[in-house]
Amino acid sequence: MQKSKDSIFQSLGLFSFTLSIIVLIAVSGCENPGPVGSGLTNSGADIVVDTLTLAGLDTMRVNTYAGGRSYFSAGQYNDALFGNMSSIGMLEPLMPSAADTLHSGDKMMLRIILNGAQVYGDSTASQDFDIYEINEYWKGSDRRVKDGIKIDMNEKVGSFTIANEDSIDVDLSSNWYQKYYKYASDSKLTASAKDSVFQHNVYGLALVAQNSKKIIPLNASSTRFVIARSQESDTVNVGMAKWAYSLSRSNESYPQHSVPLYSTYESILKFKLDLSNADIESSTISRAELIFYQNDSAMEQSLQSEPSSVQRPPEKNIKLLVGDTTNIPASIDPGSPIFTGSYDQSDGGYHMDITSLAQQISLGKVSKDQQFYIALSNNGVITPSLIYSDSDQMSAKRPKIIITHLKNTNK
Amino acid sequence: MKRIVAIAIVFCLYGTVVFAQSGNSQSSSGSVYSKLGIGYPVDLQNTAARSMGLLGVSYNETFVASMSNPALWGNTVYGLGTGGIGLRSYQANNGINNVRNTNFSIDNFQLQLPIIRGKLGISGSFSPVTQSNFRTVTQHTKIVNSGTRQDTLNYGLYNSGSGGIDRAELGVGWQITKNISVGYAASIVFLSLDDEFQGIFNRGPYRPVNFDVQTSGSGLGNRFGTYIRLPNILRKKDQIGLGVAVDLPVTINATRKQTGQATLQQGVSFNNEQNLGDGTIKIPAKISAGISYYPSNLLMIGTEGLYQQWSQYHNDFKPSEDKMFVNRYKWGLGMQYFPYVTGSRKFLSQFKYRVGASYDSGHLRVGGERINTLQFSFGLGIRSPNSNSSIDLSFDYGFRGTKANNLIKEQIWGIHLSLNLAEVMFFRPKLQ
Numbered sequence: 001m002q003k004s005k006d007s008i009f010q011s012l013g014l015f016s017f018t019l020s021i022i023v024l025i026a027v028s029g030c031e032n033p034g035p036v037g038s039g040l041t042n043s044g045a046d047i048v049v050d051t052l053t054l055a056g057l058d059t060m061r062v063n064t065y066a067g068g069r070s071y072f073s074a075g076q077y078n079d080a081l082f083g084n085m086s087s088i089g090m091l092e093p094l095m096p097s098a099a100d101t102l103h104s105g106d107k108m109m110l111r112i113i114l115n116g117a118q119v120y121g122d123s124t125a126s127q128d129f130d131i132y133e134i135n136e137y138w139k140g141s142d143r144r145v146k147d148g149i150k151i152d153m154n155e156k157v158g159s160f161t162i163a164n165e166d167s168i169d170v171d172l173s174s175n176w177y178q179k180y181y182k183y184a185s186d187s188k189l190t191a192s193a194k195d196s197v198f199q200h201n202v203y204g205l206a207l208v209a210q211n212s213k214k215i216i217p218l219n220a221s222s223t224r225f226v227i228a229r230s231q232e233s234d235t236v237n238v239g240m241a242k243w244a245y246s247l248s249r250s251n252e253s254y255p256q257h258s259v260p261l262y263s264t265y266e267s268i269l270k271f272k273l274d275l276s277n278a279d280i281e282s283s284t285i286s287r288a289e290l291i292f293y294q295n296d297s298a299m300e301q302s303l304q305s306e307p308s309s310v311q312r313p314p315e316k317n318i319k320l321l322v323g324d325t326t327n328i329p330a331s332i333d334p335g336s337p338i339f340t341g342s343y344d345q346s347d348g349g350y351h352m353d354i355t356s357l358a359q360q361i362s363l364g365k366v367s368k369d370q371q372f373y374i375a376l377s378n379n380g381v382i383t384p385s386l387i388y389s390d391s392d393q394m395s396a397k398r399p400k401i402i403i404t405h406l407k408n409t410n411k
Numbered sequence: 412m413k414r415i416v417a418i419a420i421v422f423c424l425y426g427t428v429v430f431a432q433s434g435n436s437q438s439s440s441g442s443v444y445s446k447l448g449i450g451y452p453v454d455l456q457n458t459a460a461r462s463m464g465l466l467g468v469s470y471n472e473t474f475v476a477s478m479s480n481p482a483l484w485g486n487t488v489y490g491l492g493t494g495g496i497g498l499r500s501y502q503a504n505n506g507i508n509n510v511r512n513t514n515f516s517i518d519n520f521q522l523q524l525p526i527i528r529g530k531l532g533i534s535g536s537f538s539p540v541t542q543s544n545f546r547t548v549t550q551h552t553k554i555v556n557s558g559t560r561q562d563t564l565n566y567g568l569y570n571s572g573s574g575g576i577d578r579a580e581l582g583v584g585w586q587i588t589k590n591i592s593v594g595y596a597a598s599i600v601f602l603s604l605d606d607e608f609q610g611i612f613n614r615g616p617y618r619p620v621n622f623d624v625q626t627s628g629s630g631l632g633n634r635f636g637t638y639i640r641l642p643n644i645l646r647k648k649d650q651i652g653l654g655v656a657v658d659l660p661v662t663i664n665a666t667r668k669q670t671g672q673a674t675l676q677q678g679v680s681f682n683n684e685q686n687l688g689d690g691t692i693k694i695p696a697k698i699s700a701g702i703s704y705y706p707s708n709l710l711m712i713g714t715e716g717l718y719q720q721w722s723q724y725h726n727d728f729k730p731s732e733d734k735m736f737v738n739r740y741k742w743g744l745g746m747q748y749f750p751y752v753t754g755s756r757k758f759l760s761q762f763k764y765r766v767g768a769s770y771d772s773g774h775l776r777v778g779g780e781r782i783n784t785l786q787f788s789f790g791l792g793i794r795s796p797n798s799n800s801s802i803d804l805s806f807d808y809g810f811r812g813t814k815a816n817n818l819i820k821e822q823i824w825g826i827h828l829s830l831n832l833a834e835v836m837f838f839r840p841k842l843q
C-alpha cells in the first residue's frame with residue numbers, strides 16, 4: 001500500500017513537471033512581440049540625424065610628385081578662377097630592344113596619345129607646341145610638380161599643333177635622332193647599360209606650349225617614340241624611360257569662403273575629426289557621411305564668357321587620406337585613401353561614407369590629433385575643384401558630417 | 412530519502428531549463444507594464460498562498476515554508492526548504508494590436524530551520540522584489556537629407572528589458588508565547604536592469620545599431636512581522652490567525668552605464684561602454700496584513716491585503732516617470748481544503764485544494780487610468796505519502812490594465828510550481 005502511495009506521488013510529480021514543460025514550450029512558441037506598450041513612456045531611444053560642421057579646415061600647398069603617373073600634362077591655359085597655368089611635358093625614350101637594329105638614316109617620330117576628355121581649356125582650339133631638348137639630368141620618379149627644368153631653347157627638335165585630335169605623330173629632328181642613334185648603336189654597351197648611359201648623357205625632350213589654349217594629358221602607357229627604319233621599311237616602337245611634367249601657376253582668383261583643390265596637390269585640405277562633442281557611441285552609429293560641397297556656381301560663372309568648347313577636366317572623386325605629417329608628400333601621395341567620396345551633381349557635393357572611421361573615433365581608436373587630408377587624385381591630369389570652406393558660418397554648404405545614430409533619449 | 416533526492420534533482424533540472432530560458436532570452440517577455448520604473452512588483456507569497464489570492468501573512472502551514480511574515484518562522488518545527496518557478500502568458504491588446512508574451516521566472520528559494528523547535532526559527536531566502544521583462548517592436552519612417560537628396564528612411568526599433576530587483580534575506584522569528592510571534596529579517600536587495608535597444612534599417616548603407624542601458628546597484632532592506640493566534644474563538648478547536656508584516660523603505664544606490672557592440676567590418680567588432688552616472692532609487696514601504704480562520708483543521712478561509720506607498724517612489728534615472736507611480740492596494744480572499752486530514756483513502760482526498768481571488772489597484776497611473784489587476788486562482792497540493800514534503804501547483808487567470816486612453820489590457824494566464832521539502836537533510840521529528 002505504501003508503495004502504491006509513493007507511486008501516486010511520483011506519478012503526479014512527474015505529471016506536473018511534464019505538464020509545465022508542455023505548457024512552457026507551447027506558450028513560448030506563441031510569442032508574438034509587437035508595438036503594444038511602446039507608447040507607455042518615453043521610448044528610451046530614437047534614430048536621430050545630427051549634422052556636425054567640420055571646423056578647423058585648412059589648406060595646404062604641397063609640392064608633390066609629377067613623374068611616373070598615368071598621364072603627364074603639357075600645355076598652357078589661363079583660367080580666370082584657377083590662374084594662369086603652364087605645364088611643360090618631359091619625356092625620355094628607352095633604347096630599342098636588342099633585336100631591333102637601327103641605322104643612321106632612320107627617322108624618329110613622337111606618337112602622342114592623349115585623353116581628349118580630360119583636356120583642360122578649349123578642347124577644339126589649336127594648341128601649338130615646340131619640342132626642345134632638356135638640358136639637365138632629372139629623375140622621373142622623384143620629379144616634383146613645381147621643380148623647374150633647364151631647356152635648351154636654341155635648337156627645336158620638333159613642333160606640332162593639336163586641335164581636337166586624340167593622337168598625333170610628330171617628326172623629330174635628325175640631330176636629335178643622331179644623338180639617340182649614337183647610344184642605340186653603341187656595340188660596346190650591353191643592352192641594359194644603354195638606357196642608363198643614354199639618360200645620363202642625353203636628358204630627353206620637353207614639350208613647351210607656344211600659346212595658351214589648353215593643357216593636354218598625354219597617356220604615358222601609349223605615348224611612344226616610333227622609328228621608321230630606312231632599310232627594313234618598317235617601324236620600331238620605343239617606349240618612354242621616364243616622363244613627368246613641370247607646372248607653374250599664377251594669378252589664382254577664387255571667391256571668398258571657397259578654397260581650391262588641385263590634383264597636383266598645389267592645394268589640398270587638412271583637418272582633424274573630433275566627435276567628442278557629439279555624444280555619440282560607436283555602436284549607435286548607423287551611418288556617418290562626410291560631405292564637401294563644390295562651388296559649382298563660381299566654377300560655371302567663370303566659364304560663362306568662354307566658348308562652349310572650354311572645359312575643365314571633371315573630377316568625380318575626392319580622397320580622404322591620413323599620413324605622417326613629417327613625411328609629406330610621400331605619406332599621402334599616392335598614399336592609401338581610407339575613403340573615397342563621389343561627386344553628386346544633384347547637390348554639388350562630394351559624399352563619403354565614413355561610418356567605420358566615425359565608429360573608430362568614437363571608440364578612441366583614432367587619436368584626436370590625427371591629421372586628415374582631402375585631395376584629388378594625382379594621376380598626372382591637371383584637375384581643379386573649388387570647395388566651399390568652413391569660414392562662412394551661415395552657409396549650408398560648409399563641409400559637414402551627417403551622422404545617423406540611435407540616441408539614448410533617457411540620458 | 413532516495414525519492415526525495417530524485418525529486419530534488421528533477422526540480423533542479425526543471426529550474427535550470429526554465430532559468431536558461433528566462434535570462435536574456437529573446438523568447439521571454441512578460442507584462443508590457445513592467446517597462447515602467449524598475450519593473451512590476453512581485454509579492455512575497457509562496458505557491459500555496461498564490462493559489463488563494465492571498466499573501467500568506469496570517470496563517471502558518473507547518474510543512475510549507477513561507478516568506479511572507481517573519482513572525483511565522485518562530486513556529487518552525489521541521490527543517491523546511493522550498494523553491495518555486497512560474498510561467499505566465501500575457502496577451503496584450505491596445506484596441507488595435509494584439510501581442511502575446513510569455514515569461515518564465517524563478518519565484519524564490521527559501522530555507523527555514525528551527526533553532527528551538529516551535530520557538531525560534533531562522534530563514535534564508537532569495538526572492539524577486541520586482542521583475543522587468545518586456546519586448547516591443549515599432550516601425551518608424553523618417554525623412555532624411557533635403558532637396559534633391561531627400562530620402563525616406565524606414566526602420567524598426569526593438570526594445571527589450573529584463574531583470575529587476577532581487578532580495579537575499581536572512582531573518583529570525585520568535586514565538587514569544589504560544590499565541591504570539593514576532594520576527595525580523597534583514598536583506599540585501601540587488602538591482603540589475605537591462606534595457607536593450609536595436610535599430611534595424613530596411614536597406615544599406617545604414618548599419619544596424621544597438622545599445623544596452625544597464626542599471627545596477629544594491630541597498631539594505633528590513634522587514635518586521637507579528638503573528639497572533641487566537642484559538643477556540645467561535646467553536647472548539649477553531650482558530651483565528653492575525654498577521655502583519657512591514658517592509659521598510661529601501662534606498663538603492665545604483666549606477667547606470669551604456670554599452671554596445673560596434674562592428675567595424677565583418678568579423679571585427681568592439682564593445683563600447685559609457686558611464687551614465689550614479690543615482691538613487693527609493694523603494695517605498697509596504698505593509699501587509701490579514702486574518703485567517705480555521706473552523707477546523709480541514710478548512711481555512713482567509714482575507715489579506717497590502718498597502719504600498721508607491722507615491723514615494725523615486726528614480727534618479729527616470730524622474731519623469733515618478734508621477735506615474737501611485738499608492739498601491741491589494742486585497743485577496745481565499746480558502747483551502749485539506750480532505751486528507753480526515754484519513755480518507757479516496758484518490759481525490761489525497762490532495763490539498765485551494766481557491767481564491769485578488770484585486771490589485773496597481774502601483775501605476777498612466778494617462779489618468781490606474782493599472783489594476785483582477786486575478787482568480789486555483790491550486791492543488793500533492794503530498795508525499797511517506798513524508799511531509801509536497802508539491803504545490805497554482806493556476807491563475809486574470810486581467811490587468813485597460814484599453815481606455817489608448818492603454819493596454821492584458822489577459823494573464825499563469826502556472827506556478829513549488830517543491831516543499833520538509834525533512835530532507837534536516838531532521839525527522841521522531842529523532843527529537
